[in-house]
Amino acid sequence: MKLLEGKTALVTGASKGIGRKIAETFAQHGANVAFTYLSSVEKGQALESELQMHGTKVKGYRSDASKFDEAEKLIGDIVTEFGTIDIVVNNAGITKDGLLLRMTEEQWDDVLAINLKSVFNVTKAASKIMMKNRKGVFINMSSVVGVQGNAGQANYAASKAGIVGFSKSVAKELGSRNIRTNVIAPGFIRTEMTDVLDPKVVEGWEQDIPLKRAGETEDVANACLFLASDLSSYITGQVISVCGGML
Numbered sequence: 001m002k003l004l005e006g007k008t009a010l011v012t013g014a015s016k017g018i019g020r021k022i023a024e025t026f027a028q029h030g031a032n033v034a035f036t037y038l039s040s041v042e043k044g045q046a047l048e049s050e051l052q053m054h055g056t057k058v059k060g061y062r063s064d065a066s067k068f069d070e071a072e073k074l075i076g077d078i079v080t081e082f083g084t085i086d087i088v089v090n091n092a093g094i095t096k097d098g099l100l101l102r103m104t105e106e107q108w109d110d111v112l113a114i115n116l117k118s119v120f121n122v123t124k125a126a127s128k129i130m131m132k133n134r135k136g137v138f139i140n141m142s143s144v145v146g147v148q149g150n151a152g153q154a155n156y157a158a159s160k161a162g163i164v165g166f167s168k169s170v171a172k173e174l175g176s177r178n179i180r181t182n183v184i185a186p187g188f189i190r191t192e193m194t195d196v197l198d199p200k201v202v203e204g205w206e207q208d209i210p211l212k213r214a215g216e217t218e219d220v221a222n223a224c225l226f227l228a229s230d231l232s233s234y235i236t237g238q239v240i241s242v243c244g245g246m247l
């Protein structure tokens with residue numbers, strides 16, 4: 001069964017990692033997929049042709065989610081190209097880690113702008129279309145770190161906790177228009193973002209996870225598929241952890 005037949009989805013930050021797998025899963029399930037990337041231009045372009053084999057409409061956009069005007073333009077361009085937007089996955093994110101005493105203002109500002117302000121930018125622009133349609137779905141990518149904190153990631157944790165408060169508020173504001181807003185809090189998922197970590201540290205973490213393994217991108221993409229589809233039509237304002245039991 002194709003769960004997203006006839007729907008149009010936007011996935012931000014889909015040139016690699018979790019976003020890429022979400023875009024792929026949505027296309028496999030019949031969605032028309034618009035996606036964004038920023039610095040990985042070649043990967044973004046390659047993904048566009050790769051996803052077209054699923055037979056739905058696919059287009060990649062180079063767009064910085066942290067810039068308010070770019071997000072507005074992006075949503076306008078997608079509506080012109082695809083006709084509408086039914087699902088938005090606010091996935092784009094970065095880390096710029098450091099202990100508080102060493103963290104620079106730039107590290108703080110960059111992470112807050114790309115991880116949190118981006119969610120405001122894209123959600124605000126897309127919600128206008130969804131309100132007219134009187135339906136829509138937002139899925140916002142937080143992290144277990146946003147719930148429990150992590151030494152060396154005060155900026156990242158703050159941005160991810162901010163996403164939870166933002167999403168719960170939007171769920172309350174837009175619920176009456178049949179617009180659902182939920183949050184995914186991944187634990188430790190194997191991607192380029194985590195490939196830079198010391199393998200010994202990773203092994204230690206895996207031992208502390210009740211399911212005794214790191215998550216894969218498809219673990220997160222499958223949760224997104226559920227939240228994007230009508231299977232979750234009575235679920236809004238929730239945080240779903242995809243963390244192998246870490247939380």
Ligand SMILES: NC(=O)c1ccc[n+]([C@@H]2O[C@H](COP(=O)([O-])OP(=O)(O)OC[C@H]3O[C@@H](n4cnc5c(N)ncnc54)[C@H](OP(=O)(O)O)[C@@H]3O)[C@@H](O)[C@H]2O)c1
Nearest residue numbers: 013015016017018037038039040065092093143189191193
């Ligand atoms: N991996 C984990 O263990 C884990 C755990 C919890 C939460 N998460 C969250 O899950 C999301 C995806 O993480 P990931 O591990 O897949 O990371 P990743 O492999 O580093 O991919 C990040 C994606 O975000 C895009 N991006 C970065 N800045 C952007 C901007 N300003 N505008 C638009 N796109 C931008 C990147 O595009 P370009 O490369 O083209 O710039 C890339 O496609 C993030 O929000 C992350 O915080 C990840």
